[in-house]
Amino acid sequence: MPACGGIDLGGTKIQAVIVDDDSNVLGSARRATPTAGGPQDVAAEMETALRDAAMAAELEPASLAGVGVGSPGTIDEAGNVSSARNLPGWTGTFALAATLSRALGCRVLVGNDVQVATDAEFKLGAGRLYDSLLGVFWGTGVGGGLILDGKPWTGRGGAGEIGHVVVEIDGAPCTCGRRGCMEAYAGRAAMEARVRHLHEQKGRKTDLFELMQERGRTRLTSGIWARALEHGDKLAVQMLERAVRALGAGIASAVNVLDVEGVIIGGGLGIRLGHPYAKLISDAMLPHLFADSRPPHVHVAALGDLGGAIGATLALRGLQTRERNRHESD
């Protein structure tokens, strides 16, 4: 089988990989997600990221078996993506699969970003040992994916919205327009909005925005948060404590309902802050767990930043295998 490509479309970055049949990474590349413009601009950056990854693997995009994409938003079977929050100007519907397919000269399959990343951790990563797990992707927003009884659970297509579990009725405003969601405390976008307000309006001190300027960024990336924590920046520490408290309550609520074996913490912040924070989140879950004598195992996503992109390739390979089997049985 020829190699195939995968793209993870995140709120902050676009990660592309080229993998062989056994999911070995032959090449990878990363681009910042545009903060202005619209879906067309985002698709152009996705194309560039994939071309860069293909070049690193010394392959032509058109020679690939196809490209899998993990995307936020609502995705239909044709790969049209609607209402992708945290992406610029993407409130309507955009033909992402068709646009990328035309640009790259190969087949493109679009799946849900957190679901493909959860599936990758289940098949190849930190969830290999479990039959049931909850993936929590802690980044710009907080997304979730479920594996129950060895299979993805997607409900009516919208399951896994763990970021919008309510941890405080009438609590903090969320970027989704509601109040008191877990993401309103733990999502990087919400944390940035709050810390900016506290710094600019309330005069609270923090080095976060200086670090951002030093690094030539326009947003507080996971790396900037991690750096500020290393410095002992008080406001950053406080914001992260608040985030962990919310994550503990929200994830424990989901575990109380589902009683899964494992919880995988991924996403930009989850990967960057790593094991020490997975442990803090696990500790923050404990006071809320009904079955607290046997809490679920909490792990950091083993595939790291590449999990989403590798997961997208698995979804594509899975579809192609099903099509081949159907063809052979005809």
Added chain:
Amino acid sequence: MPACGGIDLGGTKIQAVIVDDDSNVLGSARRATPTAGGPQDVAAEMETALRDAAMAAELEPASLAGVGVGSPGTIDEAGNVSSARNLPGWTGTFALAATLSRALGCRVLVGNDVQVATDAEFKLGAGRLYDSLLGVFWGTGVGGGLILDGKPWTGRGGAGEIGHVVVEIDGAPCTCGRRGCMEAYAGRAAMEARVRHLHEQKGRKTDLFELMQERGRTRLTSGIWARALEHGDKLAVQMLERAVRALGAGIASAVNVLDVEGVIIGGGLGIRLGHPYAKLISDAMLPHLFADSRPPHVHVAALGDLGGAIGATLALRGLQTRERNRHESD
């Protein structure tokens, strides 16, 4: 097939039924759950309830194909029940199946109370139209049961604890010892403790306790709450508004994670307050639902107070059918 029996062991009442092969009810009886003593006293009342139901059906308990029991607490395969909260003196382990089997002279199978009730609504009641549903049993506590893809989902044996979804970090004290659980606002035990405190310590006016005395009760039953609401008792109305707010947030959180098709509201309060409250709960979910353009359908449990007991008979019949099939294939 001979008739079989079912017992639903609730925090306030014990409901027994005798049903034929098609789940037609041949006889039923109800007893108050003891508020003092221990598991042995509870088992004695369960025996009496089942004997009364059998008498109404003109059958001897020993002639039944068996008796299914829906119980709170942790249940092992032999029908031993541990840590049944909301039941008197039941902190340890009690051999409920063996005790009842000896007393009634027939086989006894013990299952989880809310899971068998959810299964009954799925097979015979308000959940018949759905492949995925969440049962919410709003009574002394708030329990939950799940059907996903047409099958019960029990996780590692402890799934469905929707009553302990956190709706307010560091919120109201719950009867489980934790804080901010949905049950801490909506469970009848928690509501009674709070209204007693407000009445006796804070001088808040309410007719709830007079109604209780008039009816010769020692607890605020669902009927007493319903009566006080009819009278427009201000404190009762306020407590129920608080309960509905918590139910709305907690159930919406579970729906955000699972995206089920239907929600069934059962339990003593759920059944007694009926459709108007199911509508209020549905309305209270809406501001917290991520996919608010297609909220799940919310129904009152169609099997009413008998759902748990009928569900327990279904679990027994299911086991007997599996045993028969296994025997025939030997």
